[in-house]
Amino acid sequence: MIIREFKVMDGVKVFDSHITEDHDDYNSQGLDSLYKVEEKHFWFIARKEFIYQQMNKVLPKAINIIEVGAGTGNVSRYLKKNGYQNISIGEMHMSGLKYAKSYGMQSCYQFNLLQTPFENEFDTICMFDVIEHIKDDDLALQNASKSLTKNGYLVLTVPAHMWLWNRDDAIAGHKRRYTKKELINKLTSNGFEITNASYFFMSIVPLLYLRAILNRDDNSIVTNKEVNVNITINPIINSVLLFISRVENKLNSLLVNLFGGSLFIIARKVR
Numbered sequence: 001m002i003i004r005e006f007k008v009m010d011g012v013k014v015f016d017s018h019i020t021e022d023h024d025d026y027n028s029q030g031l032d033s034l035y036k037v038e039e040k041h042f043w044f045i046a047r048k049e050f051i052y053q054q055m056n057k058v059l060p061k062a063i064n065i066i067e068v069g070a071g072t073g074n075v076s077r078y079l080k081k082n083g084y085q086n087i088s089i090g091e092m093h094m095s096g097l098k099y100a101k102s103y104g105m106q107s108c109y110q111f112n113l114l115q116t117p118f119e120n121e122f123d124t125i126c127m128f129d130v131i132e133h134i135k136d137d138d139l140a141l142q143n144a145s146k147s148l149t150k151n152g153y154l155v156l157t158v159p160a161h162m163w164l165w166n167r168d169d170a171i172a173g174h175k176r177r178y179t180k181k182e183l184i185n186k187l188t189s190n191g192f193e194i195t196n197a198s199y200f201f202m203s204i205v206p207l208l209y210l211r212a213i214l215n216r217d218d219n220s221i222v223t224n225k226e227v228n229v230n231i232t233i234n235p236i237i238n239s240v241l242l243f244i245s246r247v248e249n250k251l252n253s254l255l256v257n258l259f260g261g262s263l264f265i266i267a268r269k270v271r
Contacts, residue, residue, distance in 0.1 A: 004117035006109075012097050015111035019092050035099050037231045038074045042238050043201075046245035048078045050200050050264065051128065051157065053249060055079070058195055058266055059153060063123040066090050068113055068144070069130030073100030076126075080105070088122075113140050118147035126155040129262075132174045141190040148269045154192060158183060160199055160263045166212040170219075171226045180263055192267035199260025203248045204241060208261045 006013045038044040061083040067076045068090040076087050077100075088107035089100045097108045111117050114136065125144050131137045144154055159169065159177040169177065184194055201208070233241075248255070 001119045001121055002117055003119050004111075004115075006117065009094070009110075010098075011101065011106075012094065012108045012110050014094075015109065015117045016092070016115065017110070019110075019112060033228070033231050034074075035072045038072065040238070041231060041233060042242035042245055044074065045242055046201070046249060047128070047157065047262065048075045049246065050249045050252070051075060051126075051155070052079055052082050054196060054198070054264055054266065055084075055155060056082075059084075059124060059155075062086065063153075064088075064121075064149075065124045065126060066109070066118075066122045066147075067126040067128065069127050069133070070100060071096050073097075073103050073105045075128050076100070076105055077103040113143050116143040116147050120149050121147055122152060123149055124153045124155060128155075128157045129159065131156065132158050132176055132178070133172075135175055137175075138186065138190060141187065141192070145191050145269050150269070152269045153195070154187070154265075154267045154269065156183070156263075156265045156267070158263050158265075160260050164205075164208050164212050164261065165217060166215045167217045167226075168211070168215060170217045171222050171229075173222075178263055180265075183263060183265060187265065187267045191269060191271040193270045194265065194267050196264070196266040198252060198264050199257050199262070200249065200252060200264055201245065201261030202252075202255060202257070202259065203244050204261055205259060 004015055006015045064086050065084060066088040070076055070089045070091050073089050076089055080087050088109060089097060089105045090109045090111060091097050092110065092112055094110055097110055100108055125148055131140050134140045148154065159174065161179060162177050165177055180197055180199065184197060187194065
């Protein structure tokens with residue numbers, strides 16, 4: 001159920017048109033860089049494949065899904081291509097929704113999750129690398145719960161482990177990285193029951209730790225120049241890391257799951 005008024009702009013239902021492109025919790029400038037690389041960069045490819053792999057084990061294809069904080073809509077496009085047809089896009093920034101529309105995503109909403117316009121509306125809410133951007137992540141989870149139907153599911157990915165924190169986290173607008181225990185406790189305290197929790201990108205943790213050492217965050221103010229730097233990677237290295245990540249994805253359930261570069265969770269609303 002939609003509980004707030006909206007207007008339609010360029011086919012998008014707009015609830016919070018006052019939100020600037022450079023909101024405190026997320027700067028939209030990075031979306032242009034993402035759009036250019038996410039179809040080729042190993043991290044984006046392996047992540048969306050892992051997300052689908054895990055969702056496909058638990059969630060039926062006919063469910064009503066919204067991806068909140070969807071950026072360009074790249075993951076939703078992949079999910080839709082693989083059978084999740086009833087999927088909507090939610091994003092604070094109209095610029096992100098512009099990209100999502102170019103991907104053929106028809107059901108698009110512009111809103112701030114912290115003032116959700118929905119109540120008991122969606123069977124599943126997906127937030128892929130979103131809540132680490134939000135100062136009040138508890139409120140974000142509470143509003144996600146409010147937007148879900150009874151026994152609905154929340155699907156999350158987040159960056160893992162503060163010991164992997166580096167300058168790129170600051171540039172991306174992250175407020176924190178999570179451990180599995182921390183996020184499970186937070187979800188449980190906000191009315192969710194954990195269905196599936198798993199670290200991934202385990203195989204590249206040594207590289208991520210090296211990055212944390214060599215690319216330390218000096219706590220200085222992030223500049224526009226840093227935000228607008230293009231994401232680049234050597235094509236050969238990219239191919240090797242994609243191969244390694246895909247092998248890991250297939251073996252994930254067999255591996256000792258103590259750490260990883262990212263964390264994936266499916267949680268069910270129980271209250």
